Structures are given as C-alpha cells and as structure tokens.
Amino acid sequence: MRLVSVAVFFVTWWIASLLVGGAKLPPPPEVLQVMFAQAKTGALFLNLGVMLARVVVSFALAMSLGTAIGYWMGRHRLADRLGDPWLIILLNLPALVIIVLAYIWAGLTETAAIAAIAINKLPTAVVTLREGTRALDPALDEMARIFDFPRGRAFRHVVLPQLAPYIAAAARSGLALIWKIVLVAEFLGRPNGVGFEIGVAFQLFDIPLLLAYSLSFAAIVFLIETALVQPFEARLSRWRPRAA
Amino acid sequence: MRLEVHISSKEYANAAGARHEVLRHIAFTLEGGEVGVIVGPSGCGKTTLLRILTGLDHDYQGRVSRPGRQRIGMVFQEPRLLPWRSVEDNIRLAAPDVDAKRLSALFDVLELSGHRSHFPGELSLGLARRVALARALAIDPDFLVLDEPLASLDEALAARLRSQIALLLEGRSTTTLLVTHNLDDAVRLGDRLFLLSARPATILHTLPIRAPRSVRSESDVADIKNEIARLNHANG
Numbered sequence: 001m002r003l004v005s006v007a008v009f010f011v012t013w014w015i016a017s018l019l020v021g022g023a024k025l026p027p028p029p030e031v032l033q034v035m036f037a038q039a040k041t042g043a044l045f046l047n048l049g050v051m052l053a054r055v056v057v058s059f060a061l062a063m064s065l066g067t068a069i070g071y072w073m074g075r076h077r078l079a080d081r082l083g084d085p086w087l088i089i090l091l092n093l094p095a096l097v098i099i100v101l102a103y104i105w106a107g108l109t110e111t112a113a114i115a116a117i118a119i120n121k122l123p124t125a126v127v128t129l130r131e132g133t134r135a136l137d138p139a140l141d142e143m144a145r146i147f148d149f150p151r152g153r154a155f156r157h158v159v160l161p162q163l164a165p166y167i168a169a170a171a172r173s174g175l176a177l178i179w180k181i182v183l184v185a186e187f188l189g190r191p192n193g194v195g196f197e198i199g200v201a202f203q204l205f206d207i208p209l210l211l212a213y214s215l216s217f218a219a220i221v222f223l224i225e226t227a228l229v230q231p232f233e234a235r236l237s238r239w240r241p242r243a244a
Numbered sequence: 245m246r247l248e249v250h251i252s253s254k255e256y257a258n259a260a261g262a263r264h265e266v267l268r269h270i271a272f273t274l275e276g277g278e279v280g281v282i283v284g285p286s287g288c289g290k291t292t293l294l295r296i297l298t299g300l301d302h303d304y305q306g307r308v309s310r311p312g313r314q315r316i317g318m319v320f321q322e323p324r325l326l327p328w329r330s331v332e333d334n335i336r337l338a339a340p341d342v343d344a345k346r347l348s349a350l351f352d353v354l355e356l357s358g359h360r361s362h363f364p365g366e367l368s369l370g371l372a373r374r375v376a377l378a379r380a381l382a383i384d385p386d387f388l389v390l391d392e393p394l395a396s397l398d399e400a401l402a403a404r405l406r407s408q409i410a411l412l413l414e415g416r417s418t419t420t421l422l423v424t425h426n427l428d429d430a431v432r433l434g435d436r437l438f439l440l441s442a443r444p445a446t447i448l449h450t451l452p453i454r455a456p457r458s459v460r461s462e463s464d465v466a467d468i469k470n471e472i473a474r475l476n477h478a479n480g
Binding site: 139140142143145146147148149153157158161239240 | 298300315316317318320322324326327328329337338339363365379383
C-alpha cells in the first residue's frame, strides 16, 4: 500500500512538471539524475551524514535534559513554579530567534547549531514529561514503598513504564520539530549539511539540486520513521491489550 | 512480630481548610502470629488506619510501634499490580529473594500456576487479587495487611479465596491485620475482632475468638455473629 502511495506521488509530480514546464518543476528523472551525480561524488552522503549527526546529538541532548527537567518539575511544586515562566517564553520564542542569537553569541560553530536545535526542542519535551510525571499513579508509588523497592528498581519498573508513552510522544513530536529546524540552522550558519546545500541551490536557482536534496531528506525521514520510531513505539505498548 | 497501636487522633483537612476527625482513641496490641480483624462500616476510616499502621501516613497523633525493620506484605483494595509485567515478574520484583520452590507452592495453593506469564490486564479481579496475595506472601512478611481482599467478588469465589487465605495463614508466625466490612470473612479468618464505630472511628468492642481457625465450625461462626449482633444492638 505504501509503495502505491509513493508511486502516486511520483506520477503526480511528473504530470505537474509537464503542466508547468521543466524549468520550474523538473521531472523526476532529471532530479534523480542530479541525486545520483551528488551520490557519486559523495557530497550527498556527506551532507546527509552531517545533518543526521546534528539531529542525533541535539535530539539526544534535548530528550535527556527535557526528560530530567520535566520529571523534576512534575514531582516538585517549587521547581514547577520556578521553571514555568521560562517554559512559556521558550515555547513561544520563534526557532529563528534562538538560532540567530546562538550564532551571534557562540559564533558560527557546530556547538551553537546543536545547542540552538536542542533548545528549540527542549521545552516541548519538558512540558510533555511534566504532564506524564503528574499523571503517575500514586497507588503504584505506595505499592513500591510498602514492598520496599530500592530507588533504582522503583524508577525502572514502576515510574519509567508509566512515562514511556509520554517519552515516545515527546520523541515523535520532537523529531518532527528537529527535522524542520536543523535545515534552518544549517542554512543560516553551517558550511555543510542538507540545509546548506538547499541554500546554495536557492542562490543559484538550481531547482533540480534543490529538489534532489529535498527528496533525499524526505527519504531519510521516512526511513527513520518506519524503521526506528514506529517499531520503538510498538515495543513500548506491547503489554497493552490490543484494541479490536 | 508484636504490633502496638495507640492512636489518639487522626484528622484530615478538607479543601476549605476545615478539619475532620477520622480516627479517635484506637489502641490495641497484636501478638506475633495473631490475626486481628478490623470490622467497621464502609467509609469509617479503616483504610486510613491501615495507612498509618504500614507507615504510609505519618500525620497523626499517637504512637505505633513495630520492632526494628521488618517486611510488610500488603494486599490493597485494588490489586495494584504493574500492568506492564507478567504475573511472575510482579511477584519477583517485590520479592527478589523468593526461591522457586516456595513460589511454586504459593502458585499451587492459589491456583495461579497456569497464569504465571499472563499480564494483569488479562486477569479477572479475583485472579488479580490472588496475584496480589501471592506477592504479599512471597516476601515472607513479618506483618501482613489485607485491605478488603474479598470485596466485590461473587460469593462462591470469595468463599474459595477465603479458605485459601485461611490455609496460607495456618502455622505462620506472621502478624496479620485484616480489614473488612464483611462479618463472615472476619469471623472465619480472625483470632480477634475489633469492631469499629462510624466516623470518627473508635474501637467499640474487642472480641477474641477462642476456637482455632482450622476447627471453627459453622455453629461457632453463627454464635460469634450473634454475639456481634447483640453488641451492636446494645450500642444502639
């Protein structure tokens, strides 16, 4: 079914290209040709690779920090009160502002780019995990206390499984957000990556190159979603009785 | 394990800040191996009392003394199993030291052997209660607390689980406290009954049962129930 869907996409594209003209929307074979050329020189893999590395590092950073802060805010009222105004500001600050400020303050460096991406994702992870922590079942907490579960065992077997759906939700929405932001960060201040290449193509008005990178990007996102994210989510909810 | 309880008062503050007394002057002692039963009307504060005795609630006036550090096994009103772990894992997480033989024996008595690898979501309430009971007993507790373990089970099932509990309590040195609003359970399982009043709950009567649990006959049970009815009547 998915293959049919992909085929429909390519056919639609081809027809549209015939309608508006190859100069504005090159047909699929032309774009694929550019893609292969980029792959041959290795540029495609290099750019996809550095972009993926940025995604992985900033995602890991934002998720671990966001989970810790969210859990803390969910457990302690004082932490929640102190952190809440920061959250509101960060949640509503445009990604562009954070990226530009990061580049101005920390220079056009890798650290600045990764920090900017992570900071963009952080508040949504915090909010989701705070909700998850507030929803923890006090009855199970008491059970663990009565049966004298050591801290580590209680966290791993009682708390973490309850947070798992929230972590999965934060991961999923966070990944979607990071895919969007990473290209902007590369476009504005990195000398490589898919975002940088799209910037170059934009300046040269090289539409086949632009589409070649966009398409490769979409393919990677699709691959990671189906091969990693969805099986991970399925694994987390294994114990739940299946819906009919 | 000897349990000494002297609670002079326990209050709750409601949302408006008004204080309500839930417990007043509750004093009793349970000796090692004894099965005490707290009987009282629904909502009189029995669960609050259990929370104090198990150390979940420290906000009260009075004193509860249990010697040193001991293992507490508790069966809550709701089974409180971890839904993401199998029946066996639920027990092993609470009782990591339980040996396979003892666990098998427990599973046998409680008729759980076929459900070891099931998840709590696949169990009926009666089965889940038995798993919770197995968990509480697997840690070989010094103090066993059963909070309405037979509530909302149909009579046949309740009777069966009641006799399983009686069997498991036999010959143990575990000090046990059972909370129930059901006189049948109280009279068949207890060594000593504490009859509680409505809120604020206080002990109206203490009733020792002389006939040992294993030889308690139907006529013994009827006699004790009559005695309780007479006491309740005398109290108005």
